[in-house]
Amino acid sequence: MKKLTALALGTVMAVSMTAGVSAATVESKDDLKNATIGVQLGTTGDIEASEYEKDGATVKRYSKGSEAIQALLAGQIDCVIIDSQPAQKFVENADGLKILDEPFVEEEYAICLKKGNDELLDKINGALEELKEDGTVDDIMNNYIGDNIGETPYESPEDVDRSNGTLIMATNAEFEPYEYREGDAIVGIDADIAQAICDKLGYELEIDDMEFDAILAAVQSGKADFGAAGMTVTEDRLESVDFTDTYANASQVIIVKAD
Structure with a gap:
């Protein structure tokens, strides 16, 4: 399988560690209302995360999932919501990340x-x-x-x-x-x-x-x-x-x- 260098994870360390730093701790879905959430624009994660904006969350939308991961590693957002299989690949190929045990939402592909x-x-x-x-x-x-x-x-x-x-x-x-x-x-x-x-x-x-x-x-x-x-x-x-x-x-x- 191809490593996620193809998704630009190799540029993660070049991202500024100081721009727009976020500091909320996300340990479950309950913490999302106070968090800065990264999503890929137009995805299910984007649609579902938008529901938390009315509770005070900030949703930052990226063209690519890898860009949201870069922002998370740089401390610019508190979490990323994304599909489970790509999430596993991101976590396997970037140190310092983990997936919370509780799924955010179940879905069907067609x-x-x-x-x-x-x-x-x-x-x-x-x-x-x-x-x-x-x-x-x-x-x-x-x-x-x-x-x-x-x-x-x-x-x-x-x-x-x-x-x-x-x-x-x-x-x-x-x-x-x-x-x-x-x-x-x-x-x-x-x-x-x-x-x-x-x-x-x-x-x-x-x-x-x-x-x-x-x-x-x-x-x-x-x-x-x-x-x-x-x-x-x-x-x-x-x-x-x-x-x-x-x-x-x-x-x-x-x-x-x-x-």
């Missing part, structure tokens, strides 16, 4: 599509169901998470007919292990699941990397056919896009500095 694109929605749901039943989704997950990382890589069948054209996937490749960069390639759970879906449906896959908060707009406008970026199904998002069936369960967690 693929988003433009509202009314029912034909493609039905096709993707059908492919997802087949990939779940034959164990492909589990193998993809296990290849990136758990005790057998790297042992079950997804490979496209040799005889795939791609005559149906190309599907464009919008993502944000700053979210290991769901999507991240290895050299020029975007890899990860979502990239592999999307490739497996396209293989089932007879499409080429093209991945368009963008800021997370631009994904919904890209799908709505037709710039992308679907979005996959560890995206949680929420009532707000359902107002602007449709979602496929769930393909993964996850949670938001709180990262703080270790004692």
Whole structure:
């Protein structure tokens, strides 16, 4: 697995230790009302953390999760709220951080599509169901998470007919292990699941990397056919896009500095 140097953790020590220093102690969700919270803009963590602003919390929004981690290490914020799997990678690769035991919120990941694109929605749901039943989704997950990382890589069948054209996937490749960069390639759970879906449906896959908060707009406008970026199904998002069936369960967690 690629270390989080690709997410700019190597620049952490260059961040000023004096600018905007925060000092609240966060030991549970109850402490968030007095805290300065770092989140990635437009994510579930951003949406859920916003609820604490009315209680006196300050929410600082960053374009990338790695930027929020840098700010936490620099003492500029008190905690970071982010998805559990990327959180584990951040903590593994940066000294002095820990994840609180209590999950912040449980969530479900799904693929988003433009509202009314029912034909493609039905096709993707059908492919997802087949990939779940034959164990492909589990193998993809296990290849990136758990005790057998790297042992079950997804490979496209040799005889795939791609005559149906190309599907464009919008993502944000700053979210290991769901999507991240290895050299020029975007890899990860979502990239592999999307490739497996396209293989089932007879499409080429093209991945368009963008800021997370631009994904919904890209799908709505037709710039992308679907979005996959560890995206949680929420009532707000359902107002602007449709979602496929769930393909993964996850949670938001709180990262703080270790004692």
